[in-house]
Amino acid sequence: MTTETLDSTAGAAERRPSDAPRPARPVQPTPSTPPTHRALAVAAGIALIAGPALFFAGLATSPVQEGDDKVSYITSLALDATLTQVSAVLLHYGNLLMGVGVLALPWLVRGTRGAVAAVIGGLLAAVALLGNSGALFADWMHLELGRAIYLETAADISDAVLAHPAFQLCFGIAPLISVGLIVAAIGLARAGVIGWWSIPALVAGYAGMLFLPYSIPILPALGTLPMLAVLVLAGVRVLGRVRADRRVRGA
Template sequence: MTSTVTPTAGIQTTAESRTGRVLTRLGGIALIASPLLTLGGNLTSPPQPDESSAGYIASLAADPGISAVSAGLYHYGWITLAFGVLAAIGLVRGPRGRAWTAAAAVIAAFGAMQFSGFLLADHYVAALGVLPPDVGAGIFDAANGSIWTQFWLSSAMVTALLGVPLMLAGLARAGVIGWWAAPVYVAVWVVPAFLPAPWGALVAGLASAPLVVVGLRLIQRANLTVPQPVAG
């Protein structure tokens, strides 16, 4: 006798499989888009004459339009990274590396979401350029000197900058990617500091290749044929 529950369960399983494939594919696209958006933010970031607060304000205020474009690209680069690293957890199929990858991905997503919020400040910093330099710098320093601002920035840096390479290491342990991925990604934050701005931005973009590789893995996983349940 055929159960009346089985066809419904089969349809539900198929729907869930399709939804999972769509989310996996979107996660892959997000991981590919994130480095590209960040590279765009690097290339459009206004040059800063010096490391002072007044110099930073002057760099953003010199062309508010391009400063807004740069901030927007950075913002969405972090947002897409947050979605992508969470989707990457699904690439781990066995127990090896699963807990490690999941914990690191959540940490990375938390840091990425915190960083994205900082980009709103760039619009206000650019607006400070209409004030006398000492007044604008005073407001900027007062806002950045807040204990909560410092905690926000510090926690964002620790979680984002550690979470991503740890997630890549977890994926390597699970056999999804090679062990080369984590150290290459770390180069994103180290190498550009020793290069002129345009070259540093390009190196940072190239060093983000591990994220693109993981994104492609997610898209490949989503494109795999999913067996259709048989009702009856």
């Protein structure tokens, strides 16, 4: 009996610590998303839906422009001061809300796939959209120039103002809107948030806004719908992610 006890003790001494069963680690509860973060996400989702709606309305109410030259542009703004201001206000807040909303696009990506493109594209598009919202002040400038002085002189002043490199650095970065949105859409498509159809939709919408004639303002407004639809869908995805997060976390 003594020998059996000694053998048992020796076996226990030789047993490695790793052979012993390890206690299970306690499961840490998943922290709930702070209400402030959730509120910001909701605000961004609403902005991505309301911004495109205002932008569409601003394009649709643009004053009729009979030609493509600067004199025709200033003439169209000066003819109807009320319509010019309504369109400018709608376009201003449309750009502003979209610029705020696209900052939430990287939040839709879960994991690393597509995350870098979503961040870079979202930041580029946000800066360009916010800058473009400020550029709408030029509508009031052109409105008053067209009413106060000869149209040819007004066009010369407009060209001189817009030609300043510093002005272009602040308000001439509108082409970055399309670049940023396409890069962000690539990231979201890679992450499976939206489909790859969003890339040609963005290209088609931006082209429609640039090249369809403003002699019939509803045409460029309709032409930009594919691009705006991508942003609205992203807004719906953001709001859907907020609802799903609340269900999962039981908030």
